[in-house]
Amino acid sequence: MDDLLKFRTDQEKEIAGIVFNSGRISDEQALYLYENSDPVFCAWLADYVKNARFGKDVYYNKNTHVEITNICLNQCKFCSFYRRKGEEGAWDYSCSDVISILEQKNAEEITEVHITGGLHPEKTTGFYSELFTHIKSRFPHLHIKAFTAVEIEYFAKADNMDFETVIALLKEKGLGSLAGGGAEILDDKIRKTLCPEKTDSATWLKVHKTAHNAGMKTNCTMLYGHVESYRDRIKHMSELRNLQDETQGFNCFIPLKYKSYGNQMGINKEISLSEELKNYAISRLYLDNIPHIKAYWPMTGKENALLALSFGADDFDGTIGDSTKIYSMAGAEEQKPSMSEKEIRQMLKDAGFNPVERDSGYDPV
Template sequence: MFIEKMIDDDEVKRIATKVMDGNRISLAEGVILYDNADMATLGFLANKIREDKNGDHTYFNKNLHIEPTNRCVYSCKFCSYYQKKGEEGWEFSREQMLEKIANMGEEITEVHIVGGVHPQWDLHYYGKFFQDIKKLRPDVHIKAFTAVEISFIAKKSKMSVAEGLAALKEYGLDSIPGGGAEIFDEEIRQKVCPHKDTGEEWLYLHETAHKLGIPTNATILYGHIENSYHRIEHLNRLRELQDRTGGFNVFIPLKYKKENNELGYLGEVSIIEDIKLYAISRIFLDNFGHIKAYWPMIGKDISQLLLSFGVDDFDGTINDSTKIYSLAGAEDQSPSMSTDDMVKMIKDAGRVPVERDSIYGIIKEY
C-alpha cells in the first residue's frame, strides 16, 4: 500500500494501515499516531476519510450570531469575552436582538446565540425571545447556548437539565452549538475553569439533548496547558457518546487565543499544531459526519489549507456579529463574508461549495 512506503516507524505504519482499512483506532493508538506520525501522513489519512465521507463537498450556511451579554457569573481563565473589572459590558434587550434578526430579512437561515451566563436572566426570559424569533421568522433555525448556560438558566428556573431542555425545545430551540466542552480531563479543567460545570456534566447535558431529539455540536479548546493525551482522551469521550446517541452534527476544534485573558503568558500553539489537531480529529472521530474550521477563530487562509486535512465545513457568513474571538486577538476583527466570498474561498481550494441548513441538509451546490 502507498501509505506503507511513506512511513518509517513500524508502529505508526501499523496504525495507519488500520485507518486505511477503515478500522477504528483505540485511544492509545490515537496518541501514538498523533505524537509520532508526520504531518504528511496525518494529512493523507485525514483527507482520505474526509473524501470517503463527504467527497469534495465543503459546507457553509448563512447565519447571524447573537451575543446577548458579556456579563458572566463565571471567570474561566482562558476567556477573553466576559466583562472584567473596569471593562465595558453590554446587555442587549430582547427587542434589540430581535431587531438585528429582522434587519437580516430572508438572508439568513440560522441564528446562533451564545454569550455570558447572566446572573439574572432565566430560561423563560430567553424562551420568550425564542418565541418572538419564531413569530418573526418561523423558518429560521435557532441554535443556542453552551451547556453551562443551559444548566444555569434551568437551575434558575428550578428545573432539572432534562426539564430545562424540554422547555427550551418547546419555546423554539432547534439545536445546541457545542461550546463550553473546553477539555474534559478533570485535572486540567480544574486548572483552567475551576468553577464551571464539569466535563461529565457537559456530556450528560448533550446526551440528554440527543435523547430529546435536539441535535448538538461538539468542541475542544486546545493549545493551553493540556497535552496530546488529554486531547485524544477528550475525543474518545465524544466518540463514546456519539456511539450511544448519534446526536452530534459536527466537531469543531477551537484554538486557545492569548489576548485579554489570564493564561496569556502561555502564548499560542503553532499552525503545525493546529493542522495536526484537525487531522487527528478527523481520523479519530470515525462516527462524526463533519469537521468544521471556524474561520473567524483560525483565519480564512488556514481554513482553506485545512480542507486538505480533514475539514469539510466552514461555518457561516456570520455578518460581523461575533466578538468572542476578536476580543481574544483573532486576525479578523470584524468577521463577515458574503456568499460570493465564501464560494470563491472554497473553489480556490479545489473543493465544491455547498450551502447547507443547520443539520446538513443541502440547500444549494455551487
C-alpha cells in the same frame, strides 16, 4: 503502487491499514500520531477519510451570531469575553434589541442564528423562552442554535428544574440545536486550572446526552493548546466518541485553538499553525463516528481554515456578518469576521473544493 506506499514506521503502516479498512484507531495510536507523525502523514490519512465521505464537497451556511450579553457570573481564566455588570465594555441586549439586530443582519436571507452569551443573573429560561417566541414569530424560517451545556446547567440551577425540563421548554419555544462550547478539555483537573467555576466534565456530557435523547442534535468542541497534554486531548475526544457511539447526537466537532490575548491564563504562547493543522487531521481520524469537522474561520482566519480543509475538515462555518466578538476579543486575526456567500463559494472553488450550502442539520439547501 505498493512501492509508493513506503511507511516511515511499522506503527504508521498499521494505522494507515486501519484507516483504509474503515477501522477505529486506538488511544495509543492517536498518541503515536501526535508524538511521532508529521502533519503531512496525518493529512494524507485524514483527507482520505474526508474524501471517502464527502468527496470534494465542503459545507457552509448563511448564518449570524447574537452574543446577547457578555455579563457573566463566572470568570473562566482563558476567557477574554466576559465582563462584570456595569464594567466598561459590558453589553446586555433585550428581546427587542435582538429583533433589531436580526433585521439589520437581513435575517430573511440567512438560515441560522447562533445565540450564546455569558451567565447573566437575570437571563434564564423565562427570558429565553420569550426571546425565542419573538424570533420565531418574526423570522419563522430561522433555525435557532443556542446555548452551551454550561448555560443549560445554569438555567436548570437558577430555575430549579432538571435538564430534560429546561431543554423541553426551550425546544417548545423554538430551540433547534445546542452549540458545542464549554467543553474545553473534558478532564476535571484541567478544568480547575482553566475554569474552576464551570460545569464539570460529567455534567457537560450529561446535558448533551439529555439533548440527544430529546431528539436534539448538538455540536462539540475542544479548546486546546494551553496546559493540556496530548493524552488529555485524546481523553477528551474519547469521551465524545463514547457518547456518540451511544446517541449519534453530535453533528460536528470544532477544534478551537487557545488564543492568548486579554485573559488571565498567563500563557502568551499559542501553538503553531502546523500543530493546529495536525490536530484537525487527528480529530478526523480519531472521531470516526462524528460526521463533520469544522474549520471555524472566525477563530483561525480564512486562509488557515481553507488549509484545514485539506487536513480532514469538511465544514467552513458560515457568512457570520460581523456578529461574533468571542474570538476577536481574544486576539484573533479576523477582527470583524464577515464573508459574503459569493466570497465563500469563490474561495472554496479556487482551492479545488465544491461549495455546498447546508442547513443546520447538514442537509444541502
